[in-house]
Amino acid sequence: MKNIFKILLLTSIVTACSGEKKGKSIEDILASNNLTQLKEKREEIDAKQQEYSELLERINEKISELDTIKKLPLVTSVMIAPQVFNHYLELQGSVQTKENLVIYPEAGGILSSVYVKEGQKVSKGQLLGKIDDGGLSQQVAQLEIQAALAKTTFERQERLWKQNIGSEIQYLQAKSNYEAQQRAVSQLKSQLEKTNVRSPFTGVIDDVITDQGSVVAPGQSPLFRIVNLDNMYIETDVPENYITSVTTNKDVKIEFPVLGQTLDAKIRQAGNFINPANRTFKIEVAVPNKDKNIKPNLTARLKINDYSNEKAILVPQNIISENAEGQQYIYIIENKNNVNEGSAKQIIIETGKSQGDLIEVTKGLESNAEIIQEGARTVKEGQTVKVINQ
Numbered sequence: 001m002k003n004i005f006k007i008l009l010l011t012s013i014v015t016a017c018s019g020e021k022k023g024k025s026i027e028d029i030l031a032s033n034n035l036t037q038l039k040e041k042r043e044e045i046d047a048k049q050q051e052y053s054e055l056l057e058r059i060n061e062k063i064s065e066l067d068t069i070k071k072l073p074l075v076t077s078v079m080i081a082p083q084v085f086n087h088y089l090e091l092q093g094s095v096q097t098k099e100n101l102v103i104y105p106e107a108g109g110i111l112s113s114v115y116v117k118e119g120q121k122v123s124k125g126q127l128l129g130k131i132d133d134g135g136l137s138q139q140v141a142q143l144e145i146q147a148a149l150a151k152t153t154f155e156r157q158e159r160l161w162k163q164n165i166g167s168e169i170q171y172l173q174a175k176s177n178y179e180a181q182q183r184a185v186s187q188l189k190s191q192l193e194k195t196n197v198r199s200p201f202t203g204v205i206d207d208v209i210t211d212q213g214s215v216v217a218p219g220q221s222p223l224f225r226i227v228n229l230d231n232m233y234i235e236t237d238v239p240e241n242y243i244t245s246v247t248t249n250k251d252v253k254i255e256f257p258v259l260g261q262t263l264d265a266k267i268r269q270a271g272n273f274i275n276p277a278n279r280t281f282k283i284e285v286a287v288p289n290k291d292k293n294i295k296p297n298l299t300a301r302l303k304i305n306d307y308s309n310e311k312a313i314l315v316p317q318n319i320i321s322e323n324a325e326g327q328q329y330i331y332i333i334e335n336k337n338n339v340n341e342g343s344a345k346q347i348i349i350e351t352g353k354s355q356g357d358l359i360e361v362t363k364g365l366e367s368n369a370e371i372i373q374e375g376a377r378t379v380k381e382g383q384t385v386k387v388i389n390q
Contacts, residue, residue, distance in 0.1 A: 075375035085312030093236030099228035106194035147181035203228035237280035
């Protein structure tokens with residue numbers, strides 16, 4: 001169109017110049033430096049330019065009406081329909097267990113016996129090792145003999161007292177002596193029991209740390225490490241701005257990169273304390289471990305479902321543009337005819353959460369709208385486009 005206009009304008013000027021042969025030519029007017037004549041000639045050419053512009057517009061309208069092969073921008077489109085949208089917060093955590101314990105002795109002495117080996121399954125209360133009691137068991141035996149004599153004396157004195165024989169003070173002394181002997185035996189047995197190292201819970205002996213025959217000190221010499229792989233969980237820190245959306249019983253997808261394994265779980269506990277140092281709170285996610293291949297301190301990736309919408313309107317992020325005012329917009333197709341030609345209309349939208357290549361439109365876009373996808377960044381408001389969806 002611009003080339004046609006230039007040709008017509010040039011023709012007009014040449015014609016005007018030819019007509020000037022009877023009078024002054026344009027060269028003569030330019031050479032005269034006469035301001036009045038120059039303005040008159042400019043007005044004359046401007047009038048002819050306007051005349052040809054109107055003529056070109058009429059010609060283009062007629063061509064557009066008669067030409068069946070138009071050079072329209074080619075775009076693809078997609079129909080928008082409500083769909084389920086789940087947003088996931090992605091974090092990293094490590095596997096923990098509340099039953100991962102190093103066992104220390106309660107009594108000092110020589111570790112005289114070790115009854116378990118590494119990898120062995122043990123039950124709660126099972127005897128794991130024995131520390132030499134240093135004659136404490138013999139003392140218990142002697143006290144038990146004395147306690148038995150005190151019991152016999154008390155029983156006899158009690159029978160006499162019931163028959164009103166003897167004094168009350170004799171009865172009370174026998175009773176007190178018997179009770180004192182019982183307490184002494186019980187106390188010594190409690191000390192003797194500390195020489196037996198028992199399992200605090202059911203689990204697996206992960207490490208026998210101290211060998212048989214070693215001298216151990218109470219609370220200082222580690223003996224065994226026992227681990228229970230049944231009660232596993234993942235602990236991680238969550239930013240405080242998710243405190244209302246990351247709560248107990250939220251769905252979590254767990255991925256173990258090392259194992260190539262994925263599990264579905266739920267948040268079993270959300271902390272009520274925000275760490276002032278990093279503005280986070282802790283959560284625990286229970287981990288089923290039937291195969292026993294998930295170990296403590298194993299790295300895990302968590303995808304926490306912090307937001308869901310059953311009827312979300314989603315669009316690809318790469319079709320969204322932004323204007324000078326910072327408003328986001330996309331183009332939809334209106335008035336599409338039977339040959340897939342329609343006009344592009346710009347609409348302002350507001351967006352919410354994104355997941356992957358899609359983002360939720362919270363305002364501005366109605367369902368069942370046809371949005372321009374490929375070619376969205378090249379079209380203009382009101383431009384006629386042709387849809388070439390496969």
